[in-house]
Structures are given as structure tokens and as C-alpha cells.
Amino acid sequence: MWDEAMLRMMLNGIGETLYMVAVSTFFAYVIGLPLGIMLVVFAPGGARPHPRAYKILDVAVNLARSIPFIILLIAILPFTRAVVGTTIGSTAAIVPLALSAAPFIARLVESSLKEVDPGVVEAAQSMGATTFQIIRKVLLPEAKPSLLVGGAIAATTILGYSAMAGFCGGGGLGDIAIRFGYYRYQYDVMLVTLVLNVVVVQILQGIFMKASRKSDKRK
Amino acid sequence: MAAVPEKPIIEIRSLSKTYKTDTAEIHALNGIDLSIQKGEIFGIIGMSGAGKSTLVRCINMLEKPTSGTVLFDGRDLSKLTDAEVRGARRSMGMIFQQFNLLMQRTAEGNVCFPLEIAGVKKEKAKARASQLLELVGLSDRRDSYPSQLSGGQKQRVAIARALATDPKVLLCDEATSALDPTTTKSILALLQDINRRLGITIVVITHEMGIIEAICGRVAIISDSRIAECGRVEDVFFKPKTEAARRLVCPEGRVDRFRSSRRMRIVFDGSSAFEPVIANMVLACGKPVNILYADTKNIGGKAFGQMVVQLPEERDTARKMFEYIRSRGLTAEEVRENVG
Numbered sequence: 001m002w003d004e005a006m007l008r009m010m011l012n013g014i015g016e017t018l019y020m021v022a023v024s025t026f027f028a029y030v031i032g033l034p035l036g037i038m039l040v041v042f043a044p045g046g047a048r049p050h051p052r053a054y055k056i057l058d059v060a061v062n063l064a065r066s067i068p069f070i071i072l073l074i075a076i077l078p079f080t081r082a083v084v085g086t087t088i089g090s091t092a093a094i095v096p097l098a099l100s101a102a103p104f105i106a107r108l109v110e111s112s113l114k115e116v117d118p119g120v121v122e123a124a125q126s127m128g129a130t131t132f133q134i135i136r137k138v139l140l141p142e143a144k145p146s147l148l149v150g151g152a153i154a155a156t157t158i159l160g161y162s163a164m165a166g167f168c169g170g171g172g173l174g175d176i177a178i179r180f181g182y183y184r185y186q187y188d189v190m191l192v193t194l195v196l197n198v199v200v201v202q203i204l205q206g207i208f209m210k211a212s213r214k215s216d217k218r219k
Numbered sequence: 220m221a222a223v224p225e226k227p228i229i230e231i232r233s234l235s236k237t238y239k240t241d242t243a244e245i246h247a248l249n250g251i252d253l254s255i256q257k258g259e260i261f262g263i264i265g266m267s268g269a270g271k272s273t274l275v276r277c278i279n280m281l282e283k284p285t286s287g288t289v290l291f292d293g294r295d296l297s298k299l300t301d302a303e304v305r306g307a308r309r310s311m312g313m314i315f316q317q318f319n320l321l322m323q324r325t326a327e328g329n330v331c332f333p334l335e336i337a338g339v340k341k342e343k344a345k346a347r348a349s350q351l352l353e354l355v356g357l358s359d360r361r362d363s364y365p366s367q368l369s370g371g372q373k374q375r376v377a378i379a380r381a382l383a384t385d386p387k388v389l390l391c392d393e394a395t396s397a398l399d400p401t402t403t404k405s406i407l408a409l410l411q412d413i414n415r416r417l418g419i420t421i422v423v424i425t426h427e428m429g430i431i432e433a434i435c436g437r438v439a440i441i442s443d444s445r446i447a448e449c450g451r452v453e454d455v456f457f458k459p460k461t462e463a464a465r466r467l468v469c470p471e472g473r474v475d476r477f478r479s480s481r482r483m484r485i486v487f488d489g490s491s492a493f494e495p496v497i498a499n500m501v502l503a504c505g506k507p508v509n510i511l512y513a514d515t516k517n518i519g520g521k522a523f524g525q526m527v528v529q530l531p532e533e534r535d536t537a538r539k540m541f542e543y544i545r546s547r548g549l550t551a552e553e554v555r556e557n558v559g
Binding site for chain 2: 117119120122123124125126127128129130133137138141142144215216217218219
């Protein structure tokens, strides 16, 4: 069974998985990063406290996070079609992946930015920094090592979710594992995809952690 | 000491700050009136929780006063727009107890930071940063990150950073409280040097009388959210008028155990040289005394500081001792029961 076709399928699976993870993570951050920043800046005691905006965001993020991914995937099919023009394949899986990871990433970003010493923010304010300057020049650069660790968590979580997209023909390694392992009882194929998944996770984790360590000047 | 006072650069008028919690209102500051002259080193001292940190944050509007006004260089800060307040803040440098440096930037990057915020070009900012790092004696640590610097070096970087935008005032919030005594001394010397050379007004917030004595010309004592006493450091130190001042000036707690005894506080203002005053007093009066507390410094062959002695129980001997000390040109006062 390990013919050329199977090999090509595996390689294809790796490619699709990486594509889904990379693009979904990117768009999840496009949505989640600003949300996370706002959660910190608007929070009581933040750089620009805004209790009402904070409360609304806080509740909205929790609501979004409590929707199970598999339900979201199906519920937003019309939206997915409107955005990418299809509901099948890797590209279609990106839409629900990014949407469901965004609130999770907002929380990751929030916790990273909260590690920044409020005293440093106060120092920047005492120098006449605007809120935007504080975000760009204090919060984000100071939290960079922690944000990168969060990036590793986000990417690996999205990788895990991408396997569920296999149920809707999402493609990728997870799709192969489900089709062969679950539907056809070909456990050897499933095992191989599993190992490949582990390798991909290790590499992703390694890249992010190395970047995090390198950017950390605190020790 | 500080330059001769000319005109106030900071004027605080009936300033109050109230925090509302769910259950109560907390009056952090209550009717504060202060005026700080151009070019002086002004101290604000108080126990923790007295409101001194809130007061300094009202000066640069990091805390918005509930009522009252803060005039900075003649302008009412509470009437300015947000953008104007940010502009005014660039004329007020601030340093902190925990230094508050950007950990992901080098010493140079930290000093460049306020200049970047002010929109100064990169090359110009770097040139200015290297000037300032030289001023604080850290030219060789330009590329070091804060984690590679000692506490004293970090505070020097913070001072250089605070001076980057050519401020008129430097606010120091417990700037030496996290440093050891030797480093504290060198930082105080640096602040004094900056005051003299650049003519920058310095406002020092502290809970230690020693800091005030060392560099300040005038001092305000803040207690229970109010100014208890304000004046020249010598006057407040030698003749504290209020309970709050006495508590800060007198060695708190240490003489408390001798509550029942008659005690005398002697202040050395540098007028007596190496004369063994206490020993001579004992010989002259023929009764021993017990030294309860002493904190004297020898500056240029003159004694500065204070001492608390327990006097003999006989009223006459005690009175004689008071007279003896006063006759030597020293300040002596009875330490009352409620001190400490």
C-alpha cells in the first residue's frame, strides 16, 4: 500500500496542514491581536481604562470561546461560502479555524501583555506617550517573548482543530487520519499521519520557542 | 545647596484627590497648597500611605485631581487638553523606585525612548543619548540591557532618560528606596550635580529624613493627606512644630521603650567641632546619662545629626543639662511621651 500515490497524498497532507495552520493563525491574529490589546488597554488600571468597552469585549470573547469548533464550522457554512466561495477543502477550513481561534488568541495576547510591568507603562505616560505609542513601543515589544510563546500555543491548537475540519473535507493530515483510520480501519496509515503531526508540532513549537528565547533580553 | 529661589515653577492650590470605592470615599489628598521655586531641590516627605505618591502624580497629571489646581510654569494643567498635557509632561522628567526601564531595550534605547515619542529623528536622538549617558557616567554601558545593570546603574539610565527631553522639573518618586546606602549616596550626588549644572528643579518624594537632609533646601511634610509643615529643612529638622514632623525627625520607635524616663533630644547642626559635648556635660553636672539613640555624621570636621539621651530623674540635674547643652550653642528639646 505504500506506493507513490500514498506518498504523494501524505506530502500533500503535510502541505495542506501547513497552509491551513499558517493562514488561519495569521488571520486569527489579525482579529485576536487587536482584541487582546483592547482587553488590556481598556481594562481597569490599563493604559486607557474604559469600563464599558472592556465589559462588552470581555463578555463577547467568552461567548465566542464557548461555541464548540465543530458547531461553529457547520453554523457558519453560508458565511464561509460568501468569503472564500466554497465550503469544501483547506481554504474553506481556514475561515472557521481563524474565527474560532481569534477569541482564544485574544486571551493569549491579553495574558502576555498583562505581564508588562504597569510601572513601565506609567513611565511612558509620564514622558507624554499617547495610548497608541504605548501599545506600539511599550506593550508589544516588552511582551514579545511571551507573545511568541503564545504564538506557539495558538499554532499548535489550530493544528489540532484543523484535523476536525477533516470531517467536512477540510484536507490536511487530520483529514487523512480520519478517512483511513476511522472510516477504513487502516490503522497503519493513521499512525503515520499521527507521527507526521507530532513532527510538525515539534518543529512549529521549536521555531516559536527559539524566537522567543532569542528576543528575551530580561535575563 | 539649591539655587536662590526666584519664582514658583510649580504651584499647587487647594488640591484634593478622592478615590471612590464601592463602600467608601478615600481622601488621598486634602486641600494641599504648595509652591516649588525654580531651581530648588524640594522634598516631600511622609509615611507610606500619607499621599505623597498621589501628590507627585497630580503634578504631572498621571492622576487627575478631584479639585484644586496645579500651575506648571504658570499654566493650569487641569485646563489643558490631553495633547497639551502630554506636551507639558515632556517638560517634567520622572524617575521611580523600581526604575521602570524598558527591559527589551538597551541603555541607549531607553534614553532614546522619550525622544522617539517626541518625534525626534533617530540620529539626533542617539547623539543626545550618548551625551546623557556620559553625564550619568554610563558611556561604557550603552549597549547593555537593564537586566545586565546593577540597581544604581539602572537608576542612572532612568535619570538620563528622564533628562532626554530637556525637562524643567525632575520628579523623583522614592528614587533611592530600592538602593543600598552607598549607591543611594552616589545617586543623590548625581541629582545634586544635575540641579547645579543644568538648573533643573528637582522634587524629591521620600519617607527617609536622611535623603531630605542630604540634598533638599526646603521640605513639606505630608501627613494624613495634608501638608503638616513646610519650610527650610534646617528649620523643620531643628524645630519641628507639628507632631507629624517630630515623628519623622525623631528616631521613631527606638526610644519608645524608655517611655517613663526624662529624655532630651540634641541636634548637632555643625556648629560644634570635635568637642566631646556629652562627656563634658556629664562631668559638669556630675550625673551619668544613657544614650538611647545617636545618628551623627562628621562632615568636614563638624558634627551633624542628632542624639537622644535619657536624663537623670532629678528635675534639677535635668534642667542643668538642658542649660549646658544650650550654652554650647546646640539645640536641645525635651522628648515627650507621645513621640514614637
